[in-house]
Amino acid sequence: MNKNVFFRFSFYVSLSLLVLFAGKVFSQEREAEPADNFQMEVYLTQEEALKLVFPESDEIVTDEIIMTPEEKQHLEQLLKRRLFEDGFIVYIGKKNDEIQGYAIITEEIGKFHPFTFIVGVKPNGKISEIAVLVYRESRGGEIARKRFLYQFPGKSFKNPIRINKDIINITGATMSVQYMCAGVRKVLGVINEYYLNGKREINVTKEGNDKKMQSSAGVAHRNLNEKQSKKGDEASGKKLVKETRMIMGTFAEISTYSNNVKNAGAAIDAALNEMERMDALLSNYKKDSELSRVNREAAKSPVPCSAEFLEFIEQSLFFSELSGGAFDITVSPLVSLWGFFNEKGHIPSDEEINRLLPSVSYKNIEIKRNGDKKKPGTVFFKHISTQIDPGAIGKGYAVDKALNVFKKYGIDNACINLGGNIYVLGEPDGKDAWRVGIQHPRNKNEILGYLELKDEATATSGDYERFFEIDGDRYSHIIDPRTGKPVKGTIAVTIVAPSGTDVDALSTIVYVLGKEKGLKHLREIPGAEALIACENGGKIVLYTTRGFNEKFTRVENEGKTDVTWHVVSANQQ
Numbered sequence: 142m143n144k145n146v147f148f149r150f151s152f153y154v155s156l157s158l159l160v161l162f163a164g165k166v167f168s169q170e171r172e173a174e175p176a177d178n179f180q181m182e183v184y185l186t187q188e189e190a191l192k193l194v195f196p197e198s199d200e201i202v203t204d205e206i207i208m209t210p211e212e213k214q215h216l217e218q219l220l221k222r223r224l225f226e227d228g229f230i231v232y233i234g235k236k237n238d239e240i241q242g243y244a245i246i247t248e249e250i251g252k253f254h255p256f257t258f259i260v261g262v263k264p265n266g267k268i269s270e271i272a273v274l275v276y277r278e279s280r281g282g283e284i285a286r287k288r289f290l291y292q293f294p295g296k297s298f299k300n301p302i303r304i305n306k307d308i309i310n311i312t313g314a315t316m317s318v319q320y321m322c323a324g325v326r327k328v329l330g331v332i333n334e335y336y337l338n339g340k341r342e343i344n345v346t347k348e349g350n351d352k353k354m355q356s357s358a359g360v361a362h363r364n365l366n367e368k369q370s371k372k373g374d375e376a377s378g379k380k381l382v383k384e385t386r387m388i389m390g391t392f393a394e395i396s397t398y399s400n401n402v403k404n405a406g407a408a409i410d411a412a413l414n415e416m417e418r419m420d421a422l423l424s425n426y427k428k429d430s431e432l433s434r435v436n437r438e439a440a441k442s443p444v445p446c447s448a449e450f451l452e453f454i455e456q457s458l459f460f461s462e463l464s465g466g467a468f469d470i471t472v473s474p475l476v477s478l479w480g481f482f483n484e485k486g487h488i489p490s491d492e493e494i495n496r497l498l499p500s501v502s503y504k505n506i507e508i509k510r511n512g513d514k515k516k517p518g519t520v521f522f523k524h525i526s527t528q529i530d531p532g533a534i535g536k537g538y539a540v541d542k543a544l545n546v547f548k549k550y551g552i553d554n555a556c557i558n559l560g561g562n563i564y565v566l567g568e569p570d571g572k573d574a575w576r577v578g579i580q581h582p583r584n585k586n587e588i589l590g591y592l593e594l595k596d597e598a599t600a601t602s603g604d605y606e607r608f609f610e611i612d613g614d615r616y617s618h619i620i621d622p623r624t625g626k627p628v629k630g631t632i633a634v635t636i637v638a639p640s641g642t643d644v645d646a647l648s649t650i651v652y653v654l655g656k657e658k659g660l661k662h663l664r665e666i667p668g669a670e671a672l673i674a675c676e677n678g679g680k681i682v683l684y685t686t687r688g689f690n691e692k693f694t695r696v697e698n699e700g701k702t703d704v705t706w707h708v709v710s711a712n713q714q
């Protein structure tokens with residue numbers, strides 16, 4: 142069984158830098174791939190890998206390197222190989238503001254498919270940890286094992302890392318071993334060049350309690366927005382202040398342009414703290430969250446809840462009503478049955494599904510408001526097996542909460558991103574709008590184009606972020622609560638709407654309902670626009686509403702263009 146559960150990077154404020162051109166590299170001399178070759182093994186999620194590499198860190202920040210052609214050539218000469226990426230995302234683990242190490246998650250191509258691995262490097266240049274996140278072939282997987290990888294820690298860029306000399310080969314896996322050795326050299330080369338040799342001049346600013354990392358001007362954070370601001374002279378010279386944390390099992394990133402780095406840092410910290418508070422309230426993984434408590438107790442008797450929690454449930458119920466049950470936070474038992482919580486894909490029988498369906502209905506949630514500030518109200522489940530899963534709305538909700546906190550600091554611009562649920566406030570320095578790239582749903586190295594947004598939110602629900610495959614069939618993590626089965630037909634939906642909660646919920650709703658019905662429901666939220674991607678006989682058909690199209694610029698794709706575009710009206714019946 143091939144299973145695949147990917148971390149989410151559905152949206153990029155900055156373009157994805159982890160470029161891999163699997164097909165291009167060795168295609169000429171490649172032998173035909175055996176039919177039984179592709180076998181995906183997911184060993185670690187990105188979050189687990191970062192925890193492994195930075196076990197002690199209290200903060201992990203990211204730094205993006207985009208190489209100029211000259212820099213790339215220099216690195217290629219240094220490594221004596223060709224590189225297929227133009228940049229890297231470097232994770233920097235810190236404890237009490239002190240750098241504990243660097244890590245890069247990267248890919249090399251095995252015999253036919255790329256494998257993904259992480260290499261952690263200490264500030265002294267020596268490898269601290271190395272691990273494989275995903276291996277994609279039936280042969281050569283030995284390189285993911287500890288008994289092979291133990292050979293790397295302690296080695297540095299000074300060590301040549303040659304197969305058979307420095308690293309013991311594994312019979313039958315020579316090619317993978319070779320590529321792993323080259324990949325490790327690549328990471329060491331980058332970290333050595335950019336961080337240990339001082340080229341990057343990372344300065345960690347310490348201002349009061351602010352712990353922001355900034356790079357020397359003009360080098361780092363060259364995302365779509367910054368590239369854009371270089372074009373004109375209108376930019377006021379404000380600094381880009383940015384911080385990334387792992388929250389709700391995904392990346393939370395807030396960026397803002399400011400003259401007052403200290404205030405900007407405090408605003409970002411407070412907003413990220415607010416997201417963490419939402420996680421503590423709404424997590425269905427944390428046993429002590431209010432949501433977990435409700436899940437444990439609400440089928441027995443009404444559970445007293447905070448006003449904030451009741452408001453969250455009410456918002457969720459609003460979207461269930463609006464969508465006629467296509468959106469339903471009680472989908473939890475089905476998500477679990479299909480194996481999406483423990484990331485072990487499983488196709489249940491119709492009988493198993495039918496047994497659970499009565500527990501899945503938002504109508505099973507009963508809210509009683511007391512009108513009392515101290516005892517705002519209770520939540521009761523009318524079915525013994527009802528459970529709540531906040532997955533399709535919680536992140537958007539947390540973005541809105543974070544925005545409210547951020548605004549209190551009097552800053553007029555920000556990009557708040559929680560796992561692809563993005564709200565952009567105002568305008569980036571010197572420009573009219575924030576640019577948000579929209580990923581190609583079938584080619585993670587490409588974007589379809591970018592949105593230009595201001596004071597609004599966007600999010601995507603796609604079948605390419607979390608799914609599993611069995612016998613070539615893809616099962617997405619979005620389930621139609623009415624049938625109990627993963628939705629087919631739609632492959633991605635991007636929504637633009639006034640708030641984070643709107644876009645998170647609506648992207649799931651339109652995904653479940655599909656193009657025709659989905660578009661009708663959009664009309665009920667003023668300002669909501671959509672891009673809907675469907676797959677038809679291997680071809681991707683994209684529909685955008687007029688309003689979406691006005692904010693969107695398509696980009697030429699490098700690969701063969703297998704997409705067709707249609708502009709539709711949300712008002713059409």
Ligand code: ADP
Pocket residue numbers: 149467468469470472476481530531532533534536561601602603606607618619620621622645648649653
């Ligand atoms: P993302 O994982 O990118 O946030 P979504 O916002 O679309 O994607 O949320 C999908 C998650 O919501 C699933 O992983 C699952 O936990 C839950 N879910 C699945 N189907 C539904 C549905 N029909 N209604 C509400 N929640 C759902």
Ligand code: MG
Pocket residue numbers: 532533534600602644645646647648649
């Ligand atoms: Mg959603």
